[in-house]
Amino acid sequence: xxxxxxxxxxxxxxxxxxxxxxxxxxxxxxxxxxxxxxxxxxxxxxxxxxxxxxxxxxxxxxxxxxxxxxxxxxxxxxxxxxxxxxxxxxxxxxxxxxxxxxxxxxxxxxxxxxxxxx
Amino acid sequence: xxxxxxxxxxxxxxxxxxxxxxxxxxxxxxxxxxxxxxxxxxxxxxxxxxxxxxxxxxxxxxxxxxxxxxxxxxxxxxxxxxxxxxxxxxxxxxxxxxxxxxxxxxxxxxxxxxxxxxxxxxxxxxxxxxxxxxxxxxxxxxxxxxxxxxxxxxxxxxxxxxxxxxxxxxxxxxxxxxxxxxxxxxxxxxxxxxxxxxxxxxxxxxxxxxxxxxxxxxxxxxxxxxxxxxxxxxxxxxxxxxxxxxxxxxxxxxxxxxxxxxxxxxxxxxxxxxxxxxxxxxxxxxxxxxxxxxxxxxxxxxxxxxxxxxxxxxxxxxxxxxxxxxxxxxxxxxxxxxxxxxxxxxxxxxxxxxxxxxxxxxxxxxxxxxxxxxxxxxxxxxxxxxxxxxxxxxxxxxxxxxxxxxxxxxxxxxxxxxxxxxxxxxxxxxxxxxxxxxxxxxxxxxxxxxxxxxxxxxxxxxxxxxxxxxxxxxxxxxxxxxxxxxxxxxxxxxxxxxxxxxxxxxxxxxxxxxxxxxxxxxxxxxxxxxxxxxxxxxxxxxxxxxxxxxxxxxxxxxxxxxxxxxxxxxxxxxxxxxxxxxxxxxxxxxxxxxxxxxxxxxxxxxxxxxxxxxxxxxxxxxxxxxxxxxxxxxxxxxxxxxxxxxxxxxxxxxxxxxxxxxxxxxxxxxxxxxxxxxxxxxxxxxxxxxxxxxxxxxxxxxxxxxxxxxxxxxxxxxxxxxxxxxxxxxxxxxxxxxxxxxxxxxxxxxxxxxxxxxxxxxxxxxxxxxxxxxxxxxxxxxxxxxxxxxxxxxxxxxxxxxxxxxxxxxxxxxxxxxxxxxxxxxxxxxxxxxxxxxxxxxxxxxxxxxxxxxx
Ligand code: HEM
Ligand SMILES: [Cu+2]
Numbered sequence: 001x002x003x004x005x006x007x008x009x010x011x012x013x014x015x016x017x018x019x020x021x022x023x024x025x026x027x028x029x030x031x032x033x034x035x036x037x038x039x040x041x042x043x044x045x046x047x048x049x050x051x052x053x054x055x056x057x058x059x060x061x062x063x064x065x066x067x068x069x070x071x072x073x074x075x076x077x078x079x080x081x082x083x084x085x086x087x088x089x090x091x092x093x094x095x096x097x098x099x100x101x102x103x104x105x106x107x108x109x110x111x112x113x114x115x116x117x118x
Numbered sequence: 119x120x121x122x123x124x125x126x127x128x129x130x131x132x133x134x135x136x137x138x139x140x141x142x143x144x145x146x147x148x149x150x151x152x153x154x155x156x157x158x159x160x161x162x163x164x165x166x167x168x169x170x171x172x173x174x175x176x177x178x179x180x181x182x183x184x185x186x187x188x189x190x191x192x193x194x195x196x197x198x199x200x201x202x203x204x205x206x207x208x209x210x211x212x213x214x215x216x217x218x219x220x221x222x223x224x225x226x227x228x229x230x231x232x233x234x235x236x237x238x239x240x241x242x243x244x245x246x247x248x249x250x251x252x253x254x255x256x257x258x259x260x261x262x263x264x265x266x267x268x269x270x271x272x273x274x275x276x277x278x279x280x281x282x283x284x285x286x287x288x289x290x291x292x293x294x295x296x297x298x299x300x301x302x303x304x305x306x307x308x309x310x311x312x313x314x315x316x317x318x319x320x321x322x323x324x325x326x327x328x329x330x331x332x333x334x335x336x337x338x339x340x341x342x343x344x345x346x347x348x349x350x351x352x353x354x355x356x357x358x359x360x361x362x363x364x365x366x367x368x369x370x371x372x373x374x375x376x377x378x379x380x381x382x383x384x385x386x387x388x389x390x391x392x393x394x395x396x397x398x399x400x401x402x403x404x405x406x407x408x409x410x411x412x413x414x415x416x417x418x419x420x421x422x423x424x425x426x427x428x429x430x431x432x433x434x435x436x437x438x439x440x441x442x443x444x445x446x447x448x449x450x451x452x453x454x455x456x457x458x459x460x461x462x463x464x465x466x467x468x469x470x471x472x473x474x475x476x477x478x479x480x481x482x483x484x485x486x487x488x489x490x491x492x493x494x495x496x497x498x499x500x501x502x503x504x505x506x507x508x509x510x511x512x513x514x515x516x517x518x519x520x521x522x523x524x525x526x527x528x529x530x531x532x533x534x535x536x537x538x539x540x541x542x543x544x545x546x547x548x549x550x551x552x553x554x555x556x557x558x559x560x561x562x563x564x565x566x567x568x569x570x571x572x573x574x575x576x577x578x579x580x581x582x583x584x585x586x587x588x589x590x591x592x593x594x595x596x597x598x599x600x601x602x603x604x605x606x607x608x609x610x611x612x613x614x615x616x617x618x619x620x621x622x623x624x625x626x627x628x629x630x631x632x633x634x635x636x637x638x639x640x641x642x643x644x645x646x647x648x649x650x651x652x653x654x655x656x657x658x659x660x661x662x663x664x665x666x667x668x669x670x671x672x673x674x675x676x677x678x679x680x681x682x683x684x685x686x687x688x689x690x691x692x693x694x695x696x697x698x699x700x701x702x703x704x705x706x707x708x709x710x711x712x713x714x715x716x717x718x719x720x721x722x723x724x725x726x727x728x729x730x731x732x733x734x735x736x737x738x739x740x741x742x743x744x745x746x747x748x749x750x751x752x753x754x755x756x757x758x759x760x761x762x763x764x765x766x767x768x769x770x771x772x773x774x775x776x777x778x779x780x781x782x783x784x785x786x787x788x789x790x791x792x793x794x795x796x797x798x799x800x801x802x803x804x805x806x807x808x809x810x811x812x813x814x815x816x817x818x819x820x821x822x823x824x825x826x827x828x829x830x831x832x833x834x835x836x837x838x839x840x841x842x843x844x845x846x847x848x849x850x851x852x853x854x855x856x857x858x859x860x861x862x863x864x865x866x867x868x869x870x871x872x873x874x875x876x877x878x879x880x881x882x883x884x885x886x887x888x889x890x891x892x893x894x895x896x897x898x899x900x901x902x903x904x905x906x907x908x909x910x911x912x913x914x915x916x917x918x919x920x921x922x923x924x925x926x927x928x929x930x931x932x933x934x935x936x937x938x939x940x941x942x943x944x945x946x947x948x949x950x951x952x953x954x955x956x957x958x959x960x961x962x963x964x965x966x967x968x969x970x971x972x973x
Contacts, residue, residue: 079334
């Protein structure tokens with residue numbers, strides 16, 4: 001098997017979790033910097049602009065996920081293709097769930113207040 | 119129809135169509151046995167075969183389990199009654215630190231890899247792992263280093279900062295002396311062998327599966343080990359960097375964790391838990407994989423929901439990286455950030471739940487459960503204990519509850535329910551299940567049942583009361599306590615339970631002494647299991663390598679054991695007269711080439727001893743002898759490498775069924791290229807952790823970052839450094855072109871150009887460091903200086919490694935061992951070279967670009 005075909009199929013298989021990872025890195029890094037720098041926080045519908053950026057990142061991540069699922073596996077055996085496709089879709093579903101879950105936090109908790117008692 | 123399908127459908131039971139006809143030539147088996155024979159006498163230590171290394175590895179990990187268990191008994195004895203004076207506080211601190219460290223790093227992680235080393239090749243239908251000497255090296259470094267590390271306890275120099283060693287407690291100010299260095303050393307060995315193991319596992323699982331064993335037919339245990347190898351590749355680099363930073367802070371006073379100089383102890387927590395949480399899954403997923411193998415064998419049913427379980431393993435593996443901050447809920451991180459992690463912690467429950475349901479469904483569909491056999495008993499014990507641990511896990515994932523329970527015995531109870539339930543019980547199940555696969559006799563059912571009940575009752579008796587002592591406010595890591603109402607009685611119960619566990623474990627040890635015998639033949643497929651490791655086997659694994667058509671080949675292809683043993687499947691002998699296995703393509707597992715494997719030799723053992731001596735002596739600051747050992751390690755390593763990459767002059771080999779395979783292969787399909795790619799990924803994650811550290815320190819102490827470009831080196835410095843890097847990469851590229859042309863006259867110029875490229879690399883580091891030396895910033899003065907110099911130091915290390923590889927390649931060329939066909943050495947060097955250049959450029963961009971963005 002040609003190595004690039006392997007790379008293609010493996011990336012496809014893990015596309016969901018990889019998108020999730022990048023998304024997680026982005027929202028965590030972004031929030032970390034915004035909070036560390038205490039940037040001015042204009043609010044809209046009760047949520048700061050940084051919150052809306054996080055929401056936008058979530059939507060973007062879901063869009064990318066949807067795009068990834070349009071790609072087809074290259075493996076020649078139909079058995080493999082079915083397995084790869086099924087697993088890729090299921091993993092993308094799990095990743096989407098995690099992304100939605102994490103984004104919802106924006107609507108539930110205030111942004112930068114430290115999360116400790118007292 | 120593809121070739122694979124044609125073969126699949128042609129196959130079933132039709133004797134005439136097996137790849138190799140009977141009768142087999144008389145000397146074939148003898149030749150195979152000859153190639154895989156163990157060396158006699160003391161030289162058996164030089165054996166690298168996975169059957170021996172795997173058993174030694176498991177035995178050593180088990181020894182550490184016993185040793186750490188003795189420490190646990192010591193602690194429990196001390197805590198049996200209030201105001202006890204058995205152990206001095208200082209000793210107690212060392213004992214609990216060693217117990218935690220040894221259990222996590224010298225027992226759990228190595229055990230997981232050891233079982234993989236023993237089981238994977240046979241389960242996949244390979245003759246051995248792709249890099250047997252690497253496993254042997256990893257094993258010996260771990261065994262020697264680990265035992266000396268444990269010995270530090272007897273000299274009173276064992277670490278005492280807890281298994282996660284939080285600074286500033288463990289920095290030079292509050293932990294002078296060598297104790298903390300011993301911790302850093304001890305886990306250094308685990309870092310080395312874990313990475314080596316991960317390389318073996320990735321390449322082994324993806325490239326040495328039996329023909330026809332597509333990804334969709336791979337045993338679940340192999341999936342779990344593949345995911346675990348991935349976790350090691352991305353998680354261990356964080357702790358490697360963390361230990362490096364702490365050691366540098368302790369030795370040279372570069373302030374990474376010291377708040378007064380712009381450092382931050384939280385940086386340690388981030389790096390440690392970025393590794394530490396996935397670590398829990400590094401321990402648990404292989405155990406889950408074993409359970410997924412044991413249940414089908416014991417119930418006579420294929421695992422229900424195979425694809426869902428694969429999804430669960432992969433999903434858990436990825437999501438576990440988004441959980442590290444849940445160990446840091448009480449450290450004042452912004453609420454929104456905390457909730458990302460809280461949400462991810464909930465999401466990870468989805469795949470875990472899927473796995474549990476798949477197991478329950480399989481058990482419910484059981485065909486032959488009764489009478490309950492010992493392995494199944496341990497699996498059921500695992501369900502019970504692990505689920506209870508999961509429930510208390512949900513409790514501590516609730517942030518306000520965590521504030522209450524934090525650092526009390528409630529956490530100790532939760533942690534042990536999860537670890538013992540999730541890892542130790544499956545492991546004992548595996549021991550009873552797989553013993554007949556290596557031992558001449560199975561272990562005793564009777565003793566096994568007794569051991570199970572002692573351990574099961576013991577664990578609950580020890581740890582259940584700890585929930586209550588914890589809620590009653592008893593803090594953890596205290597060497598004694600006053601007689602608060604109720605504390606004394608509960609603690610006494612816990613201590614009694616601990617002795618019950620010990621009695622159970624002792625029974626298992628006795629059982630092994632009585633029944634565990636390794637001697638060529640084994641007890642065979644006593645459970646009537648369906649996967650390939652239960653084929654009849656010897657030192658060479660199975661006599662011939664079958665083409666599989668499903669997930670449980672032994673159930674679906676009933677004649678298989680006999681056919682395999684008669685040598686009617688692929689590669690029934692040793693056509694080259696050496697040890698060899700078939701390398702297959704990574705997704706559909708079609709044979710690609712024949713991999714020649716090294717036999718016994720002293721170099722792995724000697725270079726492991728050299729490595730261990732180097733680090734140990736460095737820890738006690740005996741620099742010169744340490745260097746001596748370092749040289750020994752490197753010489754042995756070179757000797758071992760020198761023999762690899764032989765001339766690919768063997769004609770193609772017929773492994774049967776008309777399959778003609780080339781011997782060895784170079785370029786991107788070769789197994790060594792794959793190993794190199796894994797190494798590059800590991801290196802990139804170490805560097806990634808460094809970039810994170812730099813940026814993190816900036817977010818916490820922007821005040822120590824330069825506010826104007828005046829204190830930065832002028833832009834010419836990085837510009838020159840970057841050009842030197844690029845130039846060296848161009849030269850390597852030129853050499854590559856040149857080598858392809860394959861005239862022997864090109865070798866001279868190739869050597870000269872490669873030598874020049876090495877010099878350019880060195881020059882790039884010198885220029886970069888000179889640039890920083892020209893500024894007033896110093897590495898000891900602030901976290902900024904420390905971070906900048908550390909990026910440079912990391913680059914210097916990589917350059918040194920690449921330089922060694924370059925010189926080695928030149929030497930090979932000078933000895934006429936490099937050509938267009940024989941070029942693995944060059945290809946590997948080239949790959950790592952490009953990586954080092956890329957890392958250098960990224961480092962320059964960070965160190966010189968980022969502050970300019972701010973200023
Ligand atoms: C088999 C019986 C075991 C007993 C009786 C036992 C007992 C203990 C005790 C008394 C402590 C000290 C708690 C404290 O003072 O904070 C402790 C801590 C710990 N144990 Fe165990 N343990 C056992 C098995 C294990 C296993 C199998 C593992 C891991 C695979 C493990 C990992 C740990 C860790 C990580 C700590 C924390 C150490 C620290 O705070 O630095 N234990 N254990
Ligand atoms: Cu965790």
